[in-house]
Amino acid sequence: MRREQRLADAVVELTDTLVKDFDVTDQVTLLAERCTEFVDVTAAAVMVASGEAGRWTSATAGASADLFDVLTLARLEGPVLGSYRTGEPVGPMGLTGAARRWPAFAAAVQRVGYRQVCSVPIRLREEVLGSVLLLHAEADPMPASEVRLVQTLATAAAIGHVHEREVRGxxxxxxxxxxxxxxxxxxxxxxxxxxxxxxxxxxxxxxxxxxxxxxxxxxxxxxxxxxxxxxxxxxxxxxxxxxxxxx
Known part of the structure; x- marks a missing residue:
């Protein structure tokens, strides 16, 4: 199957949330998997705010190492929190630049073998639901086209999530x-x-x-x-x- 068709299918998957047993954990896992499938990154982590203070639903894909420390710190500092608060992508950037802004987060990322980070918001218009954290073991900057593609997938997930919530309401x-x-x-x-x-x-x-x-x-x-x-x-x-x- 051609890449364009697979990408179109992925967008449909992420927006198709009107099912009886919809679970946000399944959706964030699917988003993480599709990001690593279509974008040249080593790992992806999706974090969605649960509505309760300090509580997030998260899922990872492609990670060969435990990302527990990275995701724990991402709730406190780093690009995930930045894109969640601003509704705009943060990065991509190498760990040298990241360390100047978020030393603890950058150190945790370096310990598990990644050299580049980027985060895009999961956003529908003015509402930001969470962020997608992209981790790469290579130092070469991630192309802007790749960031835009992840933003497309994240927006599709946001549409599906908001639509399901409104229909349920x-x-x-x-x-x-x-x-x-x-x-x-x-x-x-x-x-x-x-x-x-x-x-x-x-x-x-x-x-x-x-x-x-x-x-x-x-x-x-x-x-x-x-x-x-x-x-x-x-x-x-x-x-x-x-x-x-x-x-």
Whole structure:
């Protein structure tokens, strides 16, 4: 398969997040793998802020050495934090330049055998979700075209992540609205039933249900459901002293 087709497929993979069992860890792992597949780097690490202070979801690809120290320091200093805060790429740069800005981070990178670093933001418009850290064992500068390609992959991942989050949020709102609507319909049905049985108007029937619910410390939906099912106000047992029902 031609490289252009594989790259197009990778972009589709990263944006296709509307699946039942979506997991952000799977997505960041995929992004790290695709970066090492399409760009001439030795290793890639993807770090996405989790929304909690100081918490990140991370994944690596291509690393032959343990990157634990590098990723731990990347949360505190270095190009990952720089691109995350500014929304712009940081680097590429050799370790001499990196050491002047982030000595502890550069030392950790050098210990595991890398000589060049670069970070690009995982960003959709103004929202920055995290960063991709690129590590290279060679000293030759990474071409700007390679950085742009990683930015394309990172943006695709950001689109997928934000889209999934928004759809999930919309689904929750729809569920809440459906629940509220169902409750409203149930109350209206109960008002009509009670008004007919007691030969009164629906407003008086509602006040009767509400008063009954308050006296017995019950939710009005519970009273309305009983009226719809039994055609009468519920006969609740007496409350024990100190016992209350969640409203």
């Amino acid at each position: 919309q689904s929750l709102v729809v569920t809440q609205l459906q629940t509220a609507l169902h409750g409203r319909v149930l109350i209206e049905q109960a008002k009509g039933i009670l008004a007919t049985r007691l030969d009164t108007d629906v407003n008086a029937a509602f006040e009767l249900m509400r008063g009954h619910a308050r006296r017995h410390r019950r939710r009005i939906l519970e009273v309305a459901r009983h009226v719809v099912e039994k055609r009468a106000l519920p006969d609740f047992p007496a409350k024990r002293p100190g016992h209350s029902h969640a409203r």
